[in-house]
Amino acid sequence: MWPYPKIVAHRGGGTLAPENTVAGLRAGLAYGFRAVEFDVMLSRDGIGMVMHDPDFGRTVAGRGSVPGTDAVELAAMDAGSWFGPQFRDEPVPFFTQFIDYCKAQRIWMNVEIKPADGFERETGAWVAKVTRDSYAAELAAGSAVSNPAAIPLLSSFSFDALAAARDAAPELPRGYLLDKIPAGWQEQARALGAVAIHTNQKYLTRELAAQVKAAGYGLFCYTVNDPQRGREILSWGVDGFCTDRIDLIGPTFA
Numbered sequence: 344m345w346p347y348p349k350i351v352a353h354r355g356g357g358t359l360a361p362e363n364t365v366a367g368l369r370a371g372l373a374y375g376f377r378a379v380e381f382d383v384m385l386s387r388d389g390i391g392m393v394m395h396d397p398d399f400g401r402t403v404a405g406r407g408s409v410p411g412t413d414a415v416e417l418a419a420m421d422a423g424s425w426f427g428p429q430f431r432d433e434p435v436p437f438f439t440q441f442i443d444y445c446k447a448q449r450i451w452m453n454v455e456i457k458p459a460d461g462f463e464r465e466t467g468a469w470v471a472k473v474t475r476d477s478y479a480a481e482l483a484a485g486s487a488v489s490n491p492a493a494i495p496l497l498s499s500f501s502f503d504a505l506a507a508a509r510d511a512a513p514e515l516p517r518g519y520l521l522d523k524i525p526a527g528w529q530e531q532a533r534a535l536g537a538v539a540i541h542t543n544q545k546y547l548t549r550e551l552a553a554q555v556k557a558a559g560y561g562l563f564c565y566t567v568n569d570p571q572r573g574r575e576i577l578s579w580g581v582d583g584f585c586t587d588r589i590d591l592i593g594p595t596f597a
């Protein structure tokens with residue numbers, strides 16, 4: 344039900360490096376992480392970039408937005424200085440750079456499709472196609488069945504983005520992100536052909552966890568930074584979670 348790693352570094356390297364940068368992946372590796380979650384959004388010219396916020400101002404300086412800026416311009420922006428001067432000029436990565444790095448280092452990816460408003464289907468389809476093409480050899484070798492952890496897991500809060508991902512590359516696994524698990528979640532998860540529910544640990548209860556597991560889905564939580572809470576939800580049957588505190592919660596945490 345969850346053939347993927349149990350503990351995943353959130354946004355690259357959690358709080359030890361600027362989020363969604365290659366420096367983050369490097370920080371994760373330094374702590375032994377070979378599993379990462381990050382966010383992908385389309386640029387103005389329709390290229391997937393690793394970025395969380397649609398608008399500038401937090402991780403990159405200035406005014407403007409990801410959907411309003413071309414990929415090459417985004418890639419030239421400084422996404423590191425906000426975090427610390429030693430990360431100055433750390434660029435906004437292309438999704439394909441993250442794929443290359445993760446393949447080379449054998450890092451499993453949970454790719455969160457993070458569409459800017461109005462670009463839900465376009466983003467879902469683009470991410471799914473590029474991921475499928477990048478993992479064509481693994482997919483052709485039957486890894487989706489024999490070695491599922493060799494294939495990335497796509498996830499999104501956007502039903503439409505995930506539906507488009509399903510239509511573009513049905514062979515890729517999908518996790519449905521729900522902040523709070525609502526009544527009727529099963530119908531949506533079934534419609535998406537999701538393999539897992541990804542949910543906010545804050546609102547998860549033992550009962551809800553049992554419900555999701557009894558229905559046969561993987562159950563993944565974000566974002567667990569307190570080891571005690573981590574142990575608690577794992578005892579409820581949660582399969583895995585991502586963490587910002589890769590220094591406190593390591594890849595072998597139990």
Ligand code: G3P
Pocket residue numbers: 353354380382395455498520541565585
């Ligand atoms: O994918 C889990 C988590 O990353 C969702 O929230 O805002 O950190 O992308 P956010």
Ligand code: MG
Pocket residue numbers: 380381382455
């Ligand atoms: Mg995310």
